[in-house]
Amino acid sequence: MNSEAKPKDDSEMMNRIFDSFSLKRLKIALIVFEKELESLKNNADDISGISKNVEWKSPAEGLLKNAKQAAKNHNTEKGWRCLKAADRFMHFGLAEHAPELLISK
Numbered sequence: 001m002n003s004e005a006k007p008k009d010d011s012e013m014m015n016r017i018f019d020s021f022s023l024k025r026l027k028i029a030l031i032v033f034e035k036e037l038e039s040l041k042n043n044a045d046d047i048s049g050i051s052k053n054v055e056w057k058s059p060a061e062g063l064l065k066n067a068k069q070a071a072k073n074h075n076t077e078k079g080w081r082c083l084k085a086a087d088r089f090m091h092f093g094l095a096e097h098a099p100e101l102l103i104s105k
Helices: 010-042 057-072 076-097 099-104
Strands: none
Touching: 010 057, 010 076, 057 076, 076 099
16 A cells, blocks of 8 residues: 555646656755865865865855755755755855855856
């Protein structure tokens, strides 16, 4: 017996379909963002100003963690919001301390 409830109407069916696409996109975006953030952290000493001014890293990492947990819980709305906020922290940090890196983004 399938434990998943059947959709009540067409709009609920469309919401489920959209959520599944959104969740897939979110999971891919999380992988990409995590690699970008990891690369910046690993290369911080080689990037002018980044290693000394990292106040943006901790909030970005915390928001990334929240986004991953939201995706795991199938909460795409919260996941996207947390991921976009983490991305903003990273960009603001780069804009202030290493704007030359934003040219490639």
